[in-house]
Amino acid sequence: MTQESASSGADAPASLSSMPEVVDHVAVARLYGEPLFAMPQDLYIPPDALEVFLEAFEGPLDLLLYLIRKQNFNILDIPMLSVTKQYLVYVEQIRKRNLELAAEYLLMAAMLIEIKSRMLLPPKKTADGQEAEDPRAELVRRLIEYEQIKLAAARLNAIPQHGRDFLKAEVYMEQALQPRFPDVNADDLREAWRDILKRAKLVQHHKITREELSVREHMSIVLKKLQGRRFVGFEELFDPRSGTPVLVVTFIALLELAKETLIEITQAEAFAPIYVRLAYSTT
Structure with a gap:
């Protein structure tokens, strides 16, 4: 009205x-x-x-x-x-x-x-005689x-409707207090190795020498460098001035040490620096 x-x-x-x-x-x-x-x-x-x-x-x-x-x-x-x-x-x-x-x-x-x-x-009746x-x-x-x-x-x-009568509660819950570092895969190691080779070519010497290198010896050298240190940068274990053969043997020594679980290779996140430490060292 x-x-x-x-x-x-x-x-x-x-x-x-x-x-x-x-x-x-x-x-x-x-x-x-x-x-x-x-x-x-x-x-x-x-x-x-x-x-x-x-x-x-x-x-x-x-x-x-x-x-x-x-x-x-x-x-x-x-x-x-x-x-x-x-x-x-x-x-x-x-x-x-x-x-x-x-x-x-x-x-x-x-x-x-x-x-x-x-x-x-x-009122009129229907054809069949009904009202x-x-x-x-x-x-x-x-x-x-x-x-x-x-x-x-x-x-x-x-009926209560979402958005009109009530709202959904949202609570953020942290699943873990300790950060979980991603695993280092073969691609990350290969890219880091390529960067070291590029740096080595810039300072390489043109002196032809014949040198016998021992993987076991360089394994010991790497272990000595890691002694008493918590983390060591992957690049710090290589000396570009020593030449490509030494770099290759050092890299093989690192792989052997990782295979024998004597060292651990870690990385905080993708594309972050790679670090090496002794497997038995405290974190």
């Missing part, structure tokens, strides 16, 4: 003129933060500005159901005259202001008038179905 507040555009100037222009040098109003010491004379209030909608309906069936339930009518025996009159009063009010909105309601009004006119005529169906039967079925769907929708809406 709609009602208009008891006020109009014609009453606005009379009420505004009675207000004082300045009260003890205090502004009578503020507009966009600026004080107004006098009411504007050309103030216009649209006639529809004071209109109040007391009830909002979702369609003609919603309005009909409201009229029936409000007056405790039996939905299976609707008093068509009373309901139709009340319905037309509401439709007439919205038709004056919103014809597009009233179109759907006007269609239902025509249906109500048709049902009322059919009820005034004598004709009540003209209100189809309308009653539609109203009952609509009410069931509306109640079901209200029950679904009452």
Whole structure:
């Protein structure tokens, strides 16, 4: 239903003129933060500005159901005259202001008038001699179905919904206090070895010599370098000035020591420096 507040555009100037222009040098109003010491004379209030909608309906069936339930009518025996009159009063009010909105309601009004006119005529029997169906039967079925769907929708809406009624709690849990270093794979060792070879080529000597190198001897040299030290950088175990043969033997010695689990080769994260330490040293 709609009602208009008891006020109009014609009453606005009379009420505004009675207000004082300045009260003890205090502004009578503020507009966009600026004080107004006098009411504007050309103030216009649209006639529809004071209109109040007391009830909002979702369609003609919603309005009909409201009229029936409000007056405790039996939905299976609707008093068509009373309901139709009340319905037309509401439709007439919205038709004056919103014809597009009233179109759907006007269609239902025509249906109500048709049902009322059919009820005034004598009932006709069907071809098989049975009584004709009540003209209100189809309308009653539609109203009952609509009410069931509306109640079901209200029950679904009452169920707590994520994002509207509650939010999921999110808690961060640290799985491990000790950092876990990634394992060093063959590709990482190969890339580190290539970098050492590149550096060795920059400082290599062009002196041809024949030298017999022992892997076991260089294994001992590596172990001595690791003695008493917690971690040693992978590059620190190689001396580029000693030449490529020595570098190769040293690298093989490292692999042999790792194979025999005498040393450990670790890396903090991907692409991080590689470190070597004794397998039995404390961490």
